[in-house]
Amino acid sequence: xxxxxxxxxxxxxxxxxxxxxxxxxxxxxxxxxxxxxxxxxxxxxxxxxxxxxxxxxxxxxxxxxxxxxxxxxxxxxxxxxxxxxxxxxxxxxxxxxxxxxxxxxxxxxxxxxxxxxxxxxxxxxxxxxxxxxxxxxxxxxxxxxxxxxxxxxxxxxxxxxxxxxxxxxxxxxxxxxxxxxxxxxxxxxxxxxxxxxxxxxxxxxxxxxxxxxxxxxxxxxxxxxxxxxxxxxxxxxxxxxxxxxxxxxxxxxxxxxxxxxxxxxxxxxxxxxxxxxxxxxxxxxxxxxxxxxxxxxxxxxxxxx
Amino acid sequence: xxxxxxxxxxxxxxxxxxxxxxxxxxxxxxxxxxxxxxxxxxxxxxxxxxxxxxxxxxxxxxxxxxxxxxxxxxxxxxxxxxxxxxxxxxxxxxxxxxxxxxxxxxxxxxxxxxxxxxxxxxxxxxxxxxxxxxxxxxxxxxxxxxxxxxxxxxxxxxxxxxxxxxxxxxxxxxxxxxxxxxxxxxxxxxxxxxxxxxxxxxxxxxxxxxxxxxxxxxxxxxxxxxxxxxxxxxxxxxxxxxxxxxxxxxxxxxxxxxxxxxxxxxxxxxxxxxxxxxxxxxxxxxxxxxxxxxxxxxxxxxxxxxxxxxxxxxxxxxxxxxxxxxxxxxxxxxxxxxxxxxxxxxxxxxxxxxxxxxxxxxxxxxxxxxxxxxxxxxxxxxxxxxxx
Numbered sequence: 001x002x003x004x005x006x007x008x009x010x011x012x013x014x015x016x017x018x019x020x021x022x023x024x025x026x027x028x029x030x031x032x033x034x035x036x037x038x039x040x041x042x043x044x045x046x047x048x049x050x051x052x053x054x055x056x057x058x059x060x061x062x063x064x065x066x067x068x069x070x071x072x073x074x075x076x077x078x079x080x081x082x083x084x085x086x087x088x089x090x091x092x093x094x095x096x097x098x099x100x101x102x103x104x105x106x107x108x109x110x111x112x113x114x115x116x117x118x119x120x121x122x123x124x125x126x127x128x129x130x131x132x133x134x135x136x137x138x139x140x141x142x143x144x145x146x147x148x149x150x151x152x153x154x155x156x157x158x159x160x161x162x163x164x165x166x167x168x169x170x171x172x173x174x175x176x177x178x179x180x181x182x183x184x185x186x187x188x189x190x191x192x193x194x195x196x197x198x199x200x201x202x203x204x205x206x207x208x209x210x211x212x213x214x215x216x217x218x219x220x221x222x223x224x225x226x227x228x229x230x231x232x233x234x235x236x237x238x239x240x241x242x243x244x245x246x247x248x249x250x251x252x253x254x255x256x257x258x259x260x261x262x263x264x265x266x267x268x269x270x271x272x273x274x275x276x277x278x279x280x281x282x283x284x285x286x287x288x289x290x291x292x293x294x295x296x297x298x299x300x301x302x303x304x305x
Numbered sequence: 306x307x308x309x310x311x312x313x314x315x316x317x318x319x320x321x322x323x324x325x326x327x328x329x330x331x332x333x334x335x336x337x338x339x340x341x342x343x344x345x346x347x348x349x350x351x352x353x354x355x356x357x358x359x360x361x362x363x364x365x366x367x368x369x370x371x372x373x374x375x376x377x378x379x380x381x382x383x384x385x386x387x388x389x390x391x392x393x394x395x396x397x398x399x400x401x402x403x404x405x406x407x408x409x410x411x412x413x414x415x416x417x418x419x420x421x422x423x424x425x426x427x428x429x430x431x432x433x434x435x436x437x438x439x440x441x442x443x444x445x446x447x448x449x450x451x452x453x454x455x456x457x458x459x460x461x462x463x464x465x466x467x468x469x470x471x472x473x474x475x476x477x478x479x480x481x482x483x484x485x486x487x488x489x490x491x492x493x494x495x496x497x498x499x500x501x502x503x504x505x506x507x508x509x510x511x512x513x514x515x516x517x518x519x520x521x522x523x524x525x526x527x528x529x530x531x532x533x534x535x536x537x538x539x540x541x542x543x544x545x546x547x548x549x550x551x552x553x554x555x556x557x558x559x560x561x562x563x564x565x566x567x568x569x570x571x572x573x574x575x576x577x578x579x580x581x582x583x584x585x586x587x588x589x590x591x592x593x594x595x596x597x598x599x600x601x602x603x604x605x606x607x608x609x610x611x612x613x614x615x616x617x618x619x620x621x622x623x624x625x626x627x628x629x630x631x632x633x634x635x636x637x638x639x640x641x642x643x644x645x646x647x648x649x650x651x652x653x654x655x656x657x658x659x660x661x662x663x664x665x666x667x668x669x670x671x672x673x674x675x676x677x678x679x680x681x682x683x684x685x686x687x688x689x690x691x692x693x
Contacts, residue, residue, distance in 0.1 A: 204383055205416035207403040209430030209481065219429075223420050 030283070037276035038068040048273050072277035082261070083278060087285060089256040093172065093247075094240035097179040098233050101187040104180060105232060109191035110221075113198070124192070127185050139178055139249050146174050146250070170252035178246040183239070187232040194228025195221070227300050234293040238286055258282055316512055323533060324548075325358035332395070334359045334517055335380065335485065340389035342375050342541075349375040351541035352389070357485075362511050362518045364532035366525060368564070372541040373521045377487050380519070381410045394484060404433070409483040413490040415474035417462040423449070423473050424458040430481045448476040451510070468499050475507075479514070486511075488520040492527060504530045525565050529553070537561050553613075558693040562611040569617070569658040571610040575602060575690075583690050585610060589654050594630045597685040602692055612688035614661040619648055620680050621673060629682040632658065636677045648673065650681055 039048040050067030053060040076083045112123045130138060145151045148165035156162045168174050198221060206216040244259030251257070258278065266275040325331040333356035342350040350372040357363045365373040378384045379391060382403030391398045398406065409430065417426050427448050431441045449455045452472035462470055471491065478486055491507075492500045508531050511518045522528050528535050529549040536546040537560075545557040556562035559570060573587030573594065583600045584593055585608060596610060624631055632652050640647040641664075648660045660681055673679060 199414070199416065201412055201414055201416040202418060204381075204403070205410075205412055205418070206429070207383075208381055208408075208410045209477070210404045210433035211429070212402070212404050215433075220418060 030280075033276045034280055035068075036272055037072055037280050038070065039273050040067075040069075040071070041271050041273050046272070047270065072273050073281070075274060076277045076281060082256070083258070086256045086258045086261040087281070090241045090243075090258040091285070093175060093179070093257060094237050094243075097176055097183070097240050098237045100176060100180050101183055101236050102229065102233060105184055105187035105191055106229075108184075109188045109195055109228075112188070112192050113195035120196075127188050127192075131185070135182065136245060139182065139245055142174070142178055142181065142250060143169060146177065169250065170255075172251065172255055174250035174252075175247050175255055175257075178250045179236075179240050179243065182246065183236040186235040186239075190231035190235060191225065191228040194225040194231075198224055227296060230296045231293065234289050234296075238289055238293075241286060242282055316509075319512070323360070325361065326356065326534060331358060333357055334361075334394055335519070336390070336392045337376070338390040338392070340376070340379065340386045340391060342372070342379060342384060343387045348541050350379070350386075353541075353543050355536060355543060355546065357517065357519060359517055360515055362508065362531055362533045363520070364528035364535045365519070365521045365538060366528040366535050366564075367523065367538035369523055371538040373523075373538050374489060376538075377410075377489060377519060377521050380406075380485070381408055381487055382406045407483055408485040408487055409478040409481055410487040410489060411474050411478040411491050413493060415462075415470050415494075417470060417473055417477070419462055422459050422461050423454060423465070426462070426473055427477045427480050430477065434481065444480055448480050451479070452476045467494050468503075471495060471503070475510075479510075479516075482514075483516070485517045485519060488518060490522055491520065492522075493524075500527070501530075507531055529565070537564060539564075555689055556611060556691065559609060559611065559691050562689070562691060567614050567659055567661075568611050569614065570691075571612065571656075571658075571688075573608060573610065575600070575604055575606045575608050577604055578602065582685075583608075585690070589652050589656055590630075590632045592631055594688075595628075595685045596688050596690050598690050600690055600692070606692065608690050608692045610688045611691050612683055614647065614659040615645075616687040617658070617660040617681050617683050619650070619660045619662055619673060620682070621671065621677060623680050624682045626682075629684055630688075632681040634658070634679060634681060636673060636675055636679055639673070639675065648679075650679060 036048055039050065041047060042049045050064050052064045056063070075081060078084075108127075112120060112127075115123055143150070146169040147153075148167070148169070150169070152168070153162070153165040157165070168177070202220050202224070203213070203216050206220050207213065211219060242259045243257060244263055247255045247257040247260050248263070251260075262275050262278045262282070265271055265278060325333075335355075335357040337353050337355040340350055340353045341348065353372075353376060355376075365376060367373045375384060379386055380393070380398075382398070382401060382405075385399070393406070393408070418429065421429065424445055427445045428441050431444055436444075445458075446455075449458055452475055454469060454472055454476070457465060457469060457473075462473065465473065471494065475491070478488075488507075492503055495503060504527060507518070518531075520528070520531060529552075532549060534546060534548050535552050537544045537552065539560055545552060545561045547555075547557075552561060552565055556565065556568075562568045562570065571587050571589050571594070573585040573589070575583060576586050576593065577584035578600050581597050581599055583596050583598050585596070587594055587610075594610060600608075602608070632650070634650040634652040636648060637651040637657055638649040640649075644664065645661050646664055648662070649657050650660055651657050658681065
């Protein structure tokens with residue numbers, strides 16, 4: 001019995017580590033942000049009230065509670081304040097980007113998975129290689145490519161394809177280009193992982209049963225790569241919704257994304273409370289796809305391979 | 306019971322007289338004509354010519370890497386021959402993609418589609434043929450019944466046992482009623498008992514459906530059990546093509562004799578040849594050896610006698626019958642298997658031979674034991690002389 005107890009304690013200790021990690025680095029910051037979102041802006045340090053004064057004991061605590069309100073949420077959810085529009089626009093941009101990423105990423109992942117085994121590690125390296133450069137610098141580089149005097153326009157004009165420079169920079173198109181470029185590895189890697197483990201004898205079996213290769217792609221390869229498609233799509237969609245750098249650097253003044261709104265609220269309007277409310281609502285919006293992703297992973301594990 | 310008996314009699318009648326390969330009037334269904342397959346520098350299949358007839362259960366037997374699977378994959382269309390011609394029912398198969406060939410294959414790994422249930426797996430091939438839905442359902446039903454999996458139609462492959470998956474793979478490959486069914490090590494993943502059962506099921510199935518089966522296996526017992534004819538392959542070459550009993554009793558070469566079952570190879574020199582009689586001398590024994598066989602060779606040629614352990618007899622006394630061949634030796638080791646005992650006998654020259662004897666009685670007055678001096682004998686018709 002003593003042995004079992006010891007073993008049980010050892011196991012609990014191991015399991016507790018990730019939970020402590022989550023508690024310290026996810027739950028605690030979230031609770032702080034959530035608390036701020038329920039406060040009111042004040043000109044003070046910190047710039048919100050109420051704050052919990054433990055020196056006053058229980059009375060201080062009840063006073064603290066009575067000072068909290070959901071007013072900021074009302075403000076964010078008010079149609080006249082553009083936040084709802086920004087959420088919607090973010091979801092649309094993230095969705096379209098995810099579809100584009102899938103269209104670009106799938107052929108890349110497929111080509112990698114079907115390449116000779118010996119060169120697959122090299123291809124994988126090439127996909128990961130851009131991470132060696134700072135994300136910010138890579139996005140800045142796109143300004144140089146897409147601007148009216150940029151590489152793209154100069155190249156096209158030199159070739160005589162166009163006479164006047166294309167307006168790409170500071171439009172939503174530039175945002176799509178930026179997101180697709182930046183997030184491509186997150187789409188390609190899970191797709192590659194799914195396609196690479198596909199048993200090629202299944203395709204032989206399909207051919208043997210009278211199914212030509214083009215059709216076998218849709219009946220065998222694609223359905224079996226769906227877990228990879230889902231993982232890649234969510235890995236791209238979730239961060240794309242809250243994306244701030246890309247719309248800020250490449251997008252125009254009319255590019256409405258929630259990450260940008262949050263930034264403006266925090267830095268320009270200096271409202272910690274409203275920006276906290278925006279962040280909490282963003283998290284709620286993203287809980288749905290995150291739960292879906294978790295479910296898919298769970299099912300993958302249970303299918304047991 | 307009566308139906309069973311009647312069925313057995315018809316099967317017996319067909320099996321007894323089935324030998325289309327011996328009938329020059331019969332056209333083979335499958336013809337390999339001088340087929341060569343190279344992968345880079347490696348020749349996997351080396352000038353193979355082989356005829357397989359309709360309704361035949363044909364086995365390709367050989368060690369791994371001997372080219373048997375490549376030969377089958379060329380028939381399925383997954384590999385194209387580097388040289389030579391391959392025809393099916395008179396039609397040249399060159400350039401015909403796998404999805405247009407009237408053959409189906411049961412894969413070694415079963416290759417069941419993991420995202421489809423049993424029913425959809427079986428229906429897959431039928432759907433490719435644009436068959437009507439009612440017809441597909443009826444055929445799937447029939448196949449499920451054939452392999453006794455009616456209750457498992459809605460299960461996914463990963464919810465089935467190994468034996469059940471094997472049967473789904475079989476049903477799927479049979480569903481389209483192919484001219485030829487290819488079986489690539491179909492029973493490799495099953496345990497011994499289930500494998501033996503399934504071998505007999507396969508034979509009955511082949512009989513009932515009247516299809517041509519081509520099985521690839523490295524398991525000689527499996528090939529012997531199921532096949533009408535066996536082709537023994539080694540290093541990409543066909544060594545011998547014959548019915549199981551011929552392969553076992555009259556192997557063409559030392560390789561075949563050694564690959565199929567247990568054998569003792571006694572090397573020697575031919576001293577005399579005649580009608581139904583070949584004499585050899587061997588360093589193994591001072592006595593001349595006689596085999597009842599007509600050989601196309603002359604005195605002085607080297608040859609060997611291949612003799613199966615069960616065709617040797619062992620005794621503690623010298624034999625009375627002078628017409629038998631005899632070796633003198635000492636017991637080196639004994640293996641008691643219950644039904645049989647295997648004796649390893651060391652001859653004077655140092656070569657060891659294996660003798661197996663059925664244990665006919667529960668009690669023996671003086672059992673043969675370690676270090677006993679023994680006489681091993683065999684009749685002239687028990688061995689076979691091999692020159693290759």
